[in-house]
Amino acid sequence: MFFRLFFRVKVIGKENVPKSESVLLCSNHISNLDPPFVGGFAPRPVHYMAKAELFENRLLNWLLPKLGAFPIKRGSSDRQALRTGLGHLKEGHVVGVFPEGTRSKTGELGQGLAGVGFFALRSKAHVVPCAVIGRYRPFSKLTIVYGEPLNFNAVRERKASAEEATEEIMKGIQQLLNTYR
Incomplete structure (x- = not known):
């Protein structure tokens, strides 16, 4: 509700989750x-x-886990974060990831990291691409698009690498950006 007060948010495709x-x-x-x-x-x-x-911030260290967040050490293979993410998926939860690993300075989609492909291949989770379109300026229009789940059966069957799986996911996100921008 708070977000709707300050932003004109349009949500597309909630039914795809x-x-x-x-x-x-x-x-x-x-x-x-x-x-x-x-x-x-x-x-x-x-x-x-x-x-x-x-x-590392005391307030965020208390708040983030209550909001469902868990830490990942960037720049290395953080096995604990991978186990935690896979555990959530195994329990039937939704795990949100930003495959680029960091914010885009230009607004253009960057290259995805292999970790998201790892999750897609190692779990039986539905892979849902999502796109945020617009600017976070008060009273401006912001669109959130939840795409249809990607068919990952063929990718899993051919035993694709994590990098190949990530490429498929990035294509799905890019397609949403191209369609709804």
Whole structure:
């Protein structure tokens, strides 16, 4: 409700997020406000990976876990974060990731990191691309698009690499950006 007071938010495709079963929700990343907007308008609670540095702040260290976030150490293979994410997916939850790993300075979709492909291949989660379109300026229009789940059966069957799986996810996000911009 708070977001709707200050932004003209349009949400498209909420029905594309499965109501039950695990979901890997993959979105572009243009602002620090992406997690509360993408998660706040999703039809189910979303667990996010958040950079470990955020948990160094005492207030955020208390708040973020209550909001479903868990830390990931960037720049390395953080096995604990991978286990936590896979655990949430195994339990049938929604895990939100920003495949680029950091915010885009230009607003254009950057290259995805292999971690998201790892989650897509190692879980049986529905992979749902998501796009945030617009600017986070008060009273401006912002669109959040939840795309149809990607068909990952063929990717899993051919035993694609995590990098190849990530490329498929990035194509899905880019297609949403191209269609709704």
